[in-house]
Amino acid sequence: MAGTNTTQDRIEEGPAVILVEPQLGENIGMVARAMANFGLIDLRLVNPRDGWPNEKANATASGAAYVLEGVRVFETLAEAVADLTYVVATTARQRDGFKRVLGPVEACANMRARDRSGQATGMLFGRERFGLYNEEIGFADDIVTFPVNPAYASLNIAQAVLLMAYEYLKTAGSEDETLPFAGPEFTPAPRAELVGLFEQLEAALDARGYFRPPERKPVQVDGIRAVLSRPGFSVEEIRLLRGVISSLDRFSPEMPRGQGSPGDDPRRRPTRAAKGRTSGGE
Incomplete structure (x- = not known):
């Protein structure tokens, strides 16, 4: 579908989009285009294979150059998500572990609620060939998977970003519940x-x-x-x-690091008087 109204203000809000080790500049450009379609602007790259900037990304961004101009590049995923308080990791396959698995609707509603309270959120996407390693998913709060045809569940990275950005934009009109009282406020940790x-x-x-x-x-x-x-x-x-x-x-x-045990705690050692009693003394 073609058509762009350049007189409209851009929507510059919402979660960061983090691509881990993207391989093709063309895919980065298509991700930027998908983000621009639905008002996202914060694109972060972790160790892109072909470096950055990448002319091939500009060729496929199709008017979303302003997203590419704001790209930030990080050497590690830990650095890329350091300022975020809530991160979801997208995956197409089941993972072992203890994390919740959400659909894109619930995940985006969670992000919208946190964004409204001033928190910084992010969507994490893996490599084109095999996605994210388990240790990378460990940096996320929740897992997101898509309700696709199980016989053909493969999505390319731009499609995955497009789906998440679309669902996030849909939450813009939702209203928060009004509760009679509120609990204590906590500042979520980055x-x-x-x-x-x-x-x-x-x-x-x-x-x-x-x-x-x-x-x-x-x-x-x-x-x-x-x-x-x-x-x-x-x-x-x-x-x-x-x-x-x-x-x-x-x-x-007094014990070298790594050699202590609860029995070495000086608070648990018997006093001299107690030693005397156990050995037949007063």
Whole structure:
């Protein structure tokens, strides 16, 4: 369908679109066009295969050059989502783990509600050939999959972005429920805070020999990250959890890191008087 009214204001709002290691410039251009169709503007690329900028992207953007002009490029996914508080990862296949699986309608309604409260949200899309790795999905709060023909479920990256952007735009007219009272307000933590929690906890568990056998560590790490990313922690909650981990790390200052055990806690050692009683003293 052709036709563009250049006199209309652009809608510059909504979630970020994050492409992980996109392979073809043409596909990036078509993603930009799909975003422009439905008013999205924040396009982020993680380690694009052919670098950036890419002239082939301009050729297929078809009037959405302003989206390409605002592209931000990141070396890692952690950097690309660091400022976001809610991220959904799109996938066409079932994944192991603890994350909710949503349809695009529910996922976009969640993002719209968070955007209205001033939070930063994002949609995560994988590589053209095989999508996202499990550890990359670990950076998301929820999984999104599309209700497509199971006999032919394959979507290209621009189609997937188009569907999500369309569903997001449809939520613009929805009204929030008016409740008689509200609970406490929490500031949802950006991804950078959550990644810091992941890294601190994994280091503490590694030092204590939790990951056994070693070859199972990637699977165990994926599981831990999936559980911790699902609740949508606030900044305050993450700081509390990190304080707990730090306290456990310090409970036995005289023991080398990684060699302590609950029995080494000086608070649990018997006093001199107690030792005397157990050995026949007063």
